[in-house]
Amino acid sequence: KQEVTQIPAALSVPEGENLVLNCSFTDSAIYNLQWFRQDPGKGLTSLLLIQSSQREQTSGRLNASLDKSSGRSTLYIAASQPGDSATYLCAANVGGSRLTFGEGTQLTVNP
Amino acid sequence: AAGVIQSPRHLIKEKRETATLKCYPIPRHDTVYWYQQGPGQDPQFLISFYEKMQSDKGSIPDRFSAQQFSDYHSELNMSSLELGDSALYFCASSSPGSGTEAFFGQGTRLTVV
Numbered sequence: 001k002q003e004v005t006q007i008p009a010a011l012s013v014p015e016g017e018n019l020v021l022n023c024s025f026t027d028s029a030i031y032n033l034q035w036f037r038q039d040p041g042k043g044l045t046s047l048l049l050i051q052s053s054q055r056e057q058t059s060g061r062l063n064a065s066l067d068k069s070s071g072r073s074t075l076y077i078a079a080s081q082p083g084d085s086a087t088y089l090c091a092a093n094v095g096g097s098r099l100t101f102g103e104g105t106q107l108t109v110n111p
Numbered sequence: 112a113a114g115v116i117q118s119p120r121h122l123i124k125e126k127r128e129t130a131t132l133k134c135y136p137i138p139r140h141d142t143v144y145w146y147q148q149g150p151g152q153d154p155q156f157l158i159s160f161y162e163k164m165q166s167d168k169g170s171i172p173d174r175f176s177a178q179q180f181s182d183y184h185s186e187l188n189m190s191s192l193e194l195g196d197s198a199l200y201f202c203a204s205s206s207p208g209s210g211t212e213a214f215f216g217q218g219t220r221l222t223v224v
Contacts, residue, residue: 043217097167099213101153
């Protein structure tokens with residue numbers, strides 16, 4: 001059974017700082033790994049999708065990496081802004097179907 | 112661009128009542144997924160459909176059922192509601208092919224009183 005863990009559970013940083021969110025998964029036989037953003041009580045916004053054959057994906061200030069052999073993914077956020085404050089969830093896709101989510105990292109960027 | 116549409120956005124029901132949640136996937140997406148997110152928890156997979164057939168089943172209670180219709184929209188039917196069913200219910204859809212990106216709707220917040 002796939003298990004996904006995210007560290008840290010919460011993170012508070014000053015505006016402008018670069019930061020890294022960590023995600024680990026137990027089953028390396030994944031199809032892909034997806035990073036989401038969730039604002040309180042809101043839906044899930046897909047940020048980046050990394051296929052199992054890829055090492056990293058970039059979108060604007062976001063960069064996600066994937067290391068299947070070690071069961072790890074990281075989300076790098078450059079030059080953080082208060083608007084980046086949200087919960088960030090990673091989810092592993094095993095079997096090409098369901099996503100298994102981590103518990104999320106609650107990020108606060110202070111002005 | 113069209114997104115996944117869920118209705119209703121909010122729903123309040125009493126214990127033992129029934130509820131029906133609807134999901135309209137992105138056009139040309141053939142796979143629909145349902146997830147349940149309890150307060151302070153991560154989303155848990157319930158069930159998925161591919162081309163109108165159930166493709167995967169997770170931790171969906173026997174009191175719940177779902178189906179995907181010919182126009183690819185899906186409905187989640189929940190009966191004998193319990194207080195613990197109060198949660199945010201998400202629908203997601205993806206395009207043909209294994210391991211394609213899942214796009215989520217805004218969710219339906221169900222409150223059971």
